[in-house]
Amino acid sequence: MSTAVEPVQLSEEPPLFRRDHRVHAWIGVKALSDAGDALWTIALAWTAVQTASPAVAGLIVAAGTIPRAIVLLFGGVIADRSDARRVMMLFNVLRVGVLVSVALWVLATPPTVGVLLFAAIAFGVCDAFYEPSAGTVARQLVRPGDLPSYGALAQTASRLGTMAGAAIGGVLVAYAGLVGSAAVNALTFSLVIAFIAIWLRPRFLLARAAKESAVHGIARGFTHLGSHPTTRTLVIALSGLNLAVGPAVGIGLALRAHDEGWGAQAVGLFEALLGLGAALGAVSVVKWRPRREAFAGFWALVVQGAGIIALGWGPAWTVATAAFVIGATAGYASVLLSATFSATVDTAYLGRMGSITRLGDDCIMPLAMAGFGLLASITAVWVPFALFGGMMMALMALPLSNRTFRQLSLAPTT
Numbered sequence: 001m002s003t004a005v006e007p008v009q010l011s012e013e014p015p016l017f018r019r020d021h022r023v024h025a026w027i028g029v030k031a032l033s034d035a036g037d038a039l040w041t042i043a044l045a046w047t048a049v050q051t052a053s054p055a056v057a058g059l060i061v062a063a064g065t066i067p068r069a070i071v072l073l074f075g076g077v078i079a080d081r082s083d084a085r086r087v088m089m090l091f092n093v094l095r096v097g098v099l100v101s102v103a104l105w106v107l108a109t110p111p112t113v114g115v116l117l118f119a120a121i122a123f124g125v126c127d128a129f130y131e132p133s134a135g136t137v138a139r140q141l142v143r144p145g146d147l148p149s150y151g152a153l154a155q156t157a158s159r160l161g162t163m164a165g166a167a168i169g170g171v172l173v174a175y176a177g178l179v180g181s182a183a184v185n186a187l188t189f190s191l192v193i194a195f196i197a198i199w200l201r202p203r204f205l206l207a208r209a210a211k212e213s214a215v216h217g218i219a220r221g222f223t224h225l226g227s228h229p230t231t232r233t234l235v236i237a238l239s240g241l242n243l244a245v246g247p248a249v250g251i252g253l254a255l256r257a258h259d260e261g262w263g264a265q266a267v268g269l270f271e272a273l274l275g276l277g278a279a280l281g282a283v284s285v286v287k288w289r290p291r292r293e294a295f296a297g298f299w300a301l302v303v304q305g306a307g308i309i310a311l312g313w314g315p316a317w318t319v320a321t322a323a324f325v326i327g328a329t330a331g332y333a334s335v336l337l338s339a340t341f342s343a344t345v346d347t348a349y350l351g352r353m354g355s356i357t358r359l360g361d362d363c364i365m366p367l368a369m370a371g372f373g374l375l376a377s378i379t380a381v382w383v384p385f386a387l388f389g390g391m392m393m394a395l396m397a398l399p400l401s402n403r404t405f406r407q408l409s410l411a412p413t414t
Contacts, residue, residue: 014203017146022199026141027154029195031161036188038165040099043173043181044116052113060116064124069362071128072355077217079132079351080209084140087133089196091126092189098122099186103179111178135354139342140202144410147339148293152285155335159279206347221352233399234341235353237298239360241334244392245326246365247372248308248385249274253323255381262316270323277327284328285335294405297336298396304329305393312385343410 014020041061048057078087102119105111142150173181209217225232249271257266281300290296307329310322345353368388375384399405 014141014143014146017142017149020142020146022201023141023150024153026137026195026200027150027157029192030154031157033188033192034158034161035165035168036185038162039169039172040181040185042166042169043178044119046170046173047111047178048116051111051116056113060113060120063117063120064122064127065362066124067121068124068128069359071125072132072358072362073218073221073352074214075129076132076221076352076355077209077214078129079136079354080217080221080348081211082133084133084136085196085200085202088130088137089193091130092193092196095123095126095130096186096189096193098126099182099189103182103186106178106182131358132351132355135342136206136347136350137200137202139347139350140204140206142203144343147342147410148285148289148335151335151339151342152282155282155331156279159275159282163275206350209348209352218352221349221356224346224349225353225356228346230402230404231345231349231353233402233405234294234337234345235357237301237337237399238341238357239364240392240395241301241330241337242361243364243368244308244388245304245330246361247369248311248388249323249326251369251373251376252311252381252385253319255376256311256319259381260316266316270320273320273324274327274330277324277329278331279327281328281331281333282335284332290336292405292407292409293336294340294408295400297333297340298399298405300329300333300336302393302396302400304333305389305391305396308389308392309386311389312382339410340408344408 017023045057045061048060051057052060098119102115105115138147138150138154169181172184176183209220212220225235253267253270257263257270304326307322307326311319311326341353341357342350372384372388375387
């Protein structure tokens with residue numbers, strides 16, 4: 001059974017974050033990989049629509065979600081036992097293999113539903129093993145006091161990479177098809193593999209979990225969650241971070257624009273403002289970092305809950321303002337709470353706790369989406385906005401009343 005051991009600093013002393021060129025380069029490489037993923041997602045969805053009926057196309061795009069949810073907890077166990085670099089390289093190699101296989105198949109014969117399903121499911125499984133290990137990298141590279149700055153820069157770069165990849169993806173799939181899109185994404189993964197193999201070196205050695213069966217490892221993770229209130233609160237908060245805002249933005253904005261006759265262009269504007277707010281909220285942590293990160297992050301979620309409620313009323317300009325506020329608070333809170341999570345969770349359980357937080361989007365988000373739509377169809381449109389936003393505000397009372405979170409501060413570096 002693993003014990004709570006602080007990460008051991010290896011021989012290399014990390015430089016100040018603003019001068020940490022290795023970490024900056026890693027963040028840039030990750031953003032490039034995110035761009036490739038967005039590009040591939042567009043190509044897969046477009047090809048699915050051209051190949052199959054809308055219902056089957058939707059199944060193809062969502063096919064990776066269920067296997068990812070099933071495998072994710074096993075990925076967390078591996079992350080807590082193994083060398084993160086080796087796990088990340090292995091599953092990036094497998095991703096490249098999937099992309100090359102799909103490209104060769106499509107070169108020989110037109111894409112089929114079976115090939116597209118294979119690609120979606122294979123990527124979902126690779127994600128389930130890759131992401132928990134990748135989630136521990138920040139704790140191996142930077143000091144706890146630098147985690148908010150790391151998270152702010154990494155999230156901003158990731159959003160920019162995803163936006164650029166989506167924009168390029170539509171053009172690329174139109175001219176080069178699925179083969180060209182697969183080739184470009186394979187290239188981005190190859191660059192990630194090369195960077196991890198040659199330049200990415202841990203500076204802090206994390207505690208490792210004991211060798212035991214995967215099922216026992218998963219069970220031990222949930223036992224750890226039940227016996228550590230601070231970790232449990234953070235996991236619940238991060239698991240539910242998108243459960244209120246996701247349906248409000250994903251379904252609610254379209255419903256409001258339809259009912260008010262604002263048109264699809266209004267939805268695009270609202271989404272753009274939300275994305276801009278999220279990027280600014282994340283990067284603001286670098287410039288204006290609060291002394292008590294968790295406390296500030298939970299208060300930002302209270303404001304976000306009020307913003308979700310505000311989406312349900314008023315003219316277009318108030319909805320646009322609320323969308324920007326929601327984005328800004330989401331980016332701000334995500335950086336601060338993720339940094340607190342990485343800095344305070346027992347590192348022998350960091351992968352498993354990270355896996356549990358990701359299960360929210362995969363398992364509960366579809367139910368939240370369906371519930372929001374059902375409420376909107378049987379009541380007034382403003383009701384689900386008020387309910388989801390109000391629930392978020394009410395749930396924040398628990399961590400905000402917790403003395404640990406009111407006083408917790410990550411030690412800043414000088």
